Amino acid sequence: MRFAVIADVHGNHLALDAVLADISRQGIADIVNLGDCFSGPLTAGKTAEILLATDAVTVRGNHDRYLIEQAPEAMHASDRVAHSQLGERHLEWLRSLPFNAVYKDEAYLCHATPSDDNVYWLETVSPDGHIHLKPIEEIETLAVDIDFPLILCGHSHIPRAVMLPDGRLIVNPGSVGCPAYDDDLPHYHKVEAGHPFASYAIMEKLDGIWIPTFRQVAYDYRAMAELAAERGRKDWASGLATGWLR
Numbered sequence: 001m002r003f004a005v006i007a008d009v010h011g012n013h014l015a016l017d018a019v020l021a022d023i024s025r026q027g028i029a030d031i032v033n034l035g036d037c038f039s040g041p042l043t044a045g046k047t048a049e050i051l052l053a054t055d056a057v058t059v060r061g062n063h064d065r066y067l068i069e070q071a072p073e074a075m076h077a078s079d080r081v082a083h084s085q086l087g088e089r090h091l092e093w094l095r096s097l098p099f100n101a102v103y104k105d106e107a108y109l110c111h112a113t114p115s116d117d118n119v120y121w122l123e124t125v126s127p128d129g130h131i132h133l134k135p136i137e138e139i140e141t142l143a144v145d146i147d148f149p150l151i152l153c154g155h156s157h158i159p160r161a162v163m164l165p166d167g168r169l170i171v172n173p174g175s176v177g178c179p180a181y182d183d184d185l186p187h188y189h190k191v192e193a194g195h196p197f198a199s200y201a202i203m204e205k206l207d208g209i210w211i212p213t214f215r216q217v218a219y220d221y222r223a224m225a226e227l228a229a230e231r232g233r234k235d236w237a238s239g240l241a242t243g244w245l246r
């Protein structure tokens with residue numbers, strides 16, 4: 001049993017195209033998508049056309065929720081640009097997305113944690129803005145009641161696998177379309193992949209054990225960085241071009 005996990009596409013259709021082509025080259029047809037599909041100053045409309053045409057089992061991210069809950073004038077700049085490119089059909093699709101889902105009775109899917117779409121499951125942010133692996137006890141506490149061998153989450157954009165003491169595996173595939181960003185909550189911090197490539201994961205069950213393969217895919221990230229710069233987003237331009245915020 002083998003399938004691909006994508007997350008945090010953030011309206012970057014060139015990165016999504018490259019990842020979908022890479023998935024296809026691996027001979028994989030089944031895809032799950034962990035949300036935050038469109039938010040960002042890039043190509044939300046084109047991304048929506050591609051994503052809606054895939055048959056991926058998709059859960060809703062916090063930014064997907066903002067796009068259908070907030071009035072455009074109240075939105076963060078990145079959400080507002082994405083919203084301006086989306087049609088009613090795309091918004092209706094966002095409204096239809098569940099908070100969480102189960103894939104083939106094997107994998108539990110959520111955007112961030114089972115109870116909150118805006119909290120990192122696997123990482124802690126210290127008051128000085130350092131982001132690091134959360135203690136296993138805290139990770140395990142969030143997984144209580146999740147009775148599946150494989151647990152998939154996104155949101156932090158950091159590719160990572162954590163095995164719980166009982167053998168359940170939690171995997172974050174990283175971000176398809178946004179390799180670096182900063183955030184004010186819970187403390188100001190940066191997440192930087194350190195490279196500009198699109199990230200996703202392949203999950204394969206071998207001898208009863210789920211094994212992740214993390215993949216990084218090259219695409220025309222300079223074109224997306226230029227688009228971000230044209231739209232006055234130096235932060236996105238730097239993140240897309242290099243994987244660093246500078």
Ligand SMILES: [Fe+2]
Pocket residue numbers: 036061062063111117154155156
């Ligand atoms: Fe998110």
